[in-house]
Amino acid sequence: MADDERAEELETIVAIYPELQIDEKDQFRFFLDIAVSPINPATISYPGSSGTDLDDENDRASAILHHLPPIKVDMTLPEGYPESNPPTVKLSDPSAWIPASKLKELEELATALWEDYGHSMIIFTYLDSLQQGAETAFDVPTTPTWALPTHDLGITLIAFNASSAQRIFDGETHDCGICLEPKPGRLSHRFNGCGHVFCRACLKDFYGDAITKGEVANVLCPDSTCGLRKIGPKRTRRTKRTIDPAELLAIGLDREAVQRYVDLKRKRKLEADKNMVYCPREWCQAPIKSAKYPPQPILEDISYASDTGDEGEAEPLAEAPVQPAPVPAEPATTTTAKEPPKPNKAPDDRLAICSKCQLAFCRVCKASWHGEYLYCLPRSAAELSAEDKASYDFVLLHTSPCPTCSVPAQKTYGCNHMICPQCETHFCYLCSMWLDPGDPYKHFSREDLPCQGHLWDAEDGNEEGAQFNGPRAFEAMAMAIAEAEAELDAQVGPGVES
Numbered sequence: 001m002a003d004d005e006r007a008e009e010l011e012t013i014v015a016i017y018p019e020l021q022i023d024e025k026d027q028f029r030f031f032l033d034i035a036v037s038p039i040n041p042a043t044i045s046y047p048g049s050s051g052t053d054l055d056d057e058n059d060r061a062s063a064i065l066h067h068l069p070p071i072k073v074d075m076t077l078p079e080g081y082p083e084s085n086p087p088t089v090k091l092s093d094p095s096a097w098i099p100a101s102k103l104k105e106l107e108e109l110a111t112a113l114w115e116d117y118g119h120s121m122i123i124f125t126y127l128d129s130l131q132q133g134a135e136t137a138f139d140v141p142t143t144p145t146w147a148l149p150t151h152d153l154g155i156t157l158i159a160f161n162a163s164s165a166q167r168i169f170d171g172e173t174h175d176c177g178i179c180l181e182p183k184p185g186r187l188s189h190r191f192n193g194c195g196h197v198f199c200r201a202c203l204k205d206f207y208g209d210a211i212t213k214g215e216v217a218n219v220l221c222p223d224s225t226c227g228l229r230k231i232g233p234k235r236t237r238r239t240k241r242t243i244d245p246a247e248l249l250a251i252g253l254d255r256e257a258v259q260r261y262v263d264l265k266r267k268r269k270l271e272a273d274k275n276m277v278y279c280p281r282e283w284c285q286a287p288i289k290s291a292k293y294p295p296q297p298i299l300e301d302i303s304y305a306s307d308t309g310d311e312g313e314a315e316p317l318a319e320a321p322v323q324p325a326p327v328p329a330e331p332a333t334t335t336t337a338k339e340p341p342k343p344n345k346a347p348d349d350r351l352a353i354c355s356k357c358q359l360a361f362c363r364v365c366k367a368s369w370h371g372e373y374l375y376c377l378p379r380s381a382a383e384l385s386a387e388d389k390a391s392y393d394f395v396l397l398h399t400s401p402c403p404t405c406s407v408p409a410q411k412t413y414g415c416n417h418m419i420c421p422q423c424e425t426h427f428c429y430l431c432s433m434w435l436d437p438g439d440p441y442k443h444f445s446r447e448d449l450p451c452q453g454h455l456w457d458a459e460d461g462n463e464e465g466a467q468f469n470g471p472r473a474f475e476a477m478a479m480a481i482a483e484a485e486a487e488l489d490a491q492v493g494p495g496v497e498s
């Protein structure tokens, strides 16, 4: 009886593929996922963001995939199989990495095999040939690089690859190199960089101890051969790569220990980088090399900036209300140290320009660039207290530089017409544009400028001012983002480069 033959064949198939599922309504229909883990992993490249042009070679990301989403088999043995009818096969791939034409070709293979084998039972032969095809991912990935059409497909495949690798790892047993015991994968950790595996309990003890003792340099992969390189016939060197804080959290170290590790590492790095200055903008902090000009204390006077606070004729500078920039007062001892004050450094030594945010700043006092003729605060950057730092940040946020001499000017009465206290340049506080001294207010009525109607914007609070979209608003926004990030850092711990 034909039914018996079909049932008999299916019984054998279920024994070979225990994960196979028989349809509840049709005993001769079944579903099976064919795993795709190609022998040669596929190197993919995909658009770096969803908006990227497919042809934009500059914005493509890449990854190596060991596992691809399975091909789903839906197979039915119709009445009359195998003598007179071939099996019907429907293949699908929800993540759509296999082209439709390839799926069709693989579906048609079932009938072709059935013909080749003279109308006999071919389910195993067919499934086996699919599995063999999976070993090369059905020749879909091209070499050396498989260019994916969309960003989303790239992300889908990478996520699938990661979860598959984790599932396989969790299901295996691994010998821990520290306690020398076999441990299940879910209690083990494989290092992102080198792939060495240890049990989490051992790693927690090992790193917890090193961090408690302040030996951050020992927070390395415990494998004694890890990173070893031959550099001569009898010499080797070990490339030390300290473990990422995020990985320590994944291993199971508590937040407190990881935070201490981050702080210690940052301190070590600062000590090592005496010649490095960092962009003083809180939200930027890009490192700028200054091997030639290490920051040194300069004991000098400081000039203060002000605005005119006057919307009529510019008053003589001496009578303009002077609002000192909120910086720490200079210790009395240093004012009398030198008369008259004179910079002890060539002025251009002090100017640094951030390569990331383009901020021009003074590498000695860390204020935004105050021009050659302004003296620095009587402090070295290294001696800055948290309070001082906050003051400088305030200066950066609440002043605009003069477009002629870069002196930071702070407005007092909400008038955006500024007169530089140093060089008497008239300029706009909002956009730092030069203003015509003969008619400085024309700028605020020009329809083509964002400053139109903003002569009297308040620094903040005022609704009109909040709508201004110029550089000051940008800076305020950037500071808000930086604050949010700092908060996040405090919770999670920042990613520190190794």
Ligand SMILES: [Zn+2]
Pocket: 176, 177, 178, 179, 180, 181, 198, 199, 200, 201, 202, 203
């Ligand atoms: Zn162990």
Ligand SMILES: [Zn+2]
Pocket: 191, 194, 195, 196, 221, 222, 223, 226, 227
């Ligand atoms: Zn290692």
Ligand SMILES: [Zn+2]
Pocket: 279, 280, 281, 284, 285, 286, 354, 355, 356, 357, 358, 359
């Ligand atoms: Zn910067």
Ligand SMILES: [Zn+2]
Pocket: 350, 362, 363, 364, 365, 366, 367, 370, 375, 376, 377
């Ligand atoms: Zn300075």
Ligand SMILES: [Zn+2]
Pocket: 402, 403, 404, 405, 406, 407, 420, 421, 422, 423, 424, 425
């Ligand atoms: Zn000026």
Ligand SMILES: [Zn+2]
Pocket: 428, 429, 430, 431, 432, 433, 443, 449, 451
């Ligand atoms: Zn303006």
